[in-house]
Amino acid sequence: MEVDSAPQQAVQEIGQINNADLVVGIVADLSHEDVAEVCAALRTLPGSPRIVVLQNRLASDATSTGSDAPAQDSISLIPWALQNQSSPTTSVESMLAAYQSILTIGKRLEVRGCCVIASKLEQAPPKWVCRLAEPLLEASCDFVTPGYARRKFEGLLNSSIISPLTRSLYGLRIQNPMGPDLGISQRLYQKLLDGEQNDKTGGNGMHLLASLVPLVLCGNLQASQAYLGARSYPPSDWTTVSSLLSEILGPIFLAMERNAACWQRMRTSSPVKILGRPTSAPQTTGTVEIDRLVNSFQLGIRDLQEIWGLVLPPASLLELRRLARLPTGQFHIPDELWVRIIYDFALAHRLRTINRDHLLRSLTPLYLGWVASYARELEVAEENAIEQRLERLSLAYETGKPYLVSRWRWPDRFNP
Amino acid sequence: MWGQVKQALYQSTTRFVTRLATLVPGFIALLVALLISFLLAWIVWMIMRRLLSSIRFDERVSRWGLSSLAEWSPQNSPTLLVSGTIACAIVVAGFLIGIAAFNSDMTSSLVRSIFAYVPNVVGAIIILTIGAVVARYVARSVLIGAVNLNLGYAHLLSVGTRWLVMVVTVAMALVHLRIAAGIVELAFGILFGGIVFALALAVGLGSKELVTKSLERDAKRTPGDTIEEPLRHL
Missing domain, CATH: 3.90.550.10 (Spore Coat Polysaccharide Biosynthesis Protein SpsA; Chain A)
Incomplete structure (x- = not known):
């Protein structure tokens, strides 16, 4: 101590x-x-x-x-x-x-x-x-x-x-x-x-x-x-x-x-x-380099599929591959997919599918992909849109919880 | 004269039959030893197969980062490989025991030398296994690290690193087996140096464009023109 x-x-x-x-x-x-x-x-x-x-x-x-x-x-x-x-x-x-x-x-x-x-x-x-x-x-x-x-x-x-x-x-x-x-x-x-x-x-x-x-x-x-x-x-x-x-x-x-x-x-x-009451704050200025974030995601798709293949079910991998082919202007990771990815990584962490440090670090391109998707969506949005956007994401996490529970209980039997 | 020939022939036949008769118990012992070892190997093979299947050995091996073991295995099953290897070892041991039953100096020294070599083989197998695990771990670390640094040649770096570790491992195993140590050292030096040189060339040529772009971007940027990225992760 x-x-x-x-x-x-x-x-x-x-x-x-x-x-x-x-x-x-x-x-x-x-x-x-x-x-x-x-x-x-x-x-x-x-x-x-x-x-x-x-x-x-x-x-x-x-x-x-x-x-x-x-x-x-x-x-x-x-x-x-x-x-x-x-x-x-x-x-x-x-x-x-x-x-x-x-x-x-x-x-x-x-x-x-x-x-x-x-x-x-x-x-x-x-x-x-x-x-x-x-x-x-x-x-x-x-x-x-x-x-x-x-x-x-x-x-x-x-x-x-x-x-x-x-x-x-x-x-x-x-x-x-x-x-x-x-x-x-x-x-x-x-x-x-x-x-x-x-x-x-x-x-x-x-x-x-x-x-x-x-x-x-x-x-x-x-x-x-x-x-x-x-x-x-x-x-x-x-x-x-x-x-x-x-x-x-x-x-x-x-x-x-x-x-x-x-x-x-x-x-x-x-x-x-x-x-207390929620307060508002002036939004920070500066441009998010969405291209760089999407590039990181695409690089991950190209090189980390072998590792993600051990963690994610085929349906998620397929969807990620489809997203990687989209131009930056249309790039968007749906909340449902993002939630399933996080739940699958949590499960892989529990099952020690691969080394835990490798597992968590390999999430980086996917996380940067989500950040790109979020930044593109909110770049010109009003302040109150942030709360609504994050509420939607939270609801997606709640909606996807039965998926996590099923996979947690029966990791081998339930693998869509 | 004819009597002497007949006697010599008789004596040689007697000697041959006697010598052959002395070998028969040895042959029978060899056959029995082989039979028992085959039976024992089959039982052990069955037990090992069931035991390893029950603990999902194939999946565990894949999780431990030894998926290359599956590639070398019959039907891509490390369970079959391990149980088969143990069964083969039992058969070989039975054969050696049978050979030793001839009780001749030659067979005894053969068995002794073979048994003396076994620790080297076991040591080499351990070195190769550890090397494969380390190679997989290091290759993954390099791959993930390089992808997270946005390096376009991450895969190349990872494969190169894996080969470097494997080349060192194989060289160590061969030296441990005392197989052509001089040639191994020379070949190792050439291979290791070659891989490092190839990697350096590939990375250097691959990043030429990247460096040019980076320098151009820096040159265009005026002093005080630093744009702070608004992203805050934590």
């Missing part, structure tokens, strides 16, 4: 705190003003709860205390090297290690809830952090997920796979099931950390995040969605898309495997409790 790798001064500071009601971990690289704003918002929480704010700093900076708050303040601001600096990991991995640190400290202090602030927000509503924290302190909710203002081409992996798959499997209509900004209650983090300890396979932080929604559903806990404004997404590097897919989808598919009995019982989805 990262608690031991933290600076001694920070460990001592936490050791001096006997109890607290809330731990807020700031993973995002926020300025001092932003952190002060977060603290000011937290001070307005009803009942003056005792709050420990862990501010992410590099190990070198973390030796100096940042606790410039008044002595009688209900907030303890502790600089903390949340990201594990000792081992060379990817940015996603190091951020996920931070989640584990925050939850472990929360468990040590026996707090009522833990909040993680992992993004920079634009046009955030005032006291937005209270939307994450308040339901946890009131014990009215166990899992607070963020709702961000929609932009056409942001959070594509979440929009295309994570969110609709979660909705279809676990029946919770959540925009961002894996955060990154989250509120987690005592009941939920205890279940989560206990599950991690019992997990002999040695899960990482991503396993932890992927386990949240299944735990909420299977443990009969309450989830809600807090609208936080527009999120500032880090720029994407197209060469790392395959690594992202492997890092993110692997734990999601593993969670599917572990909770198969639970999600197979779920038939329909329902909305969760909403906190």
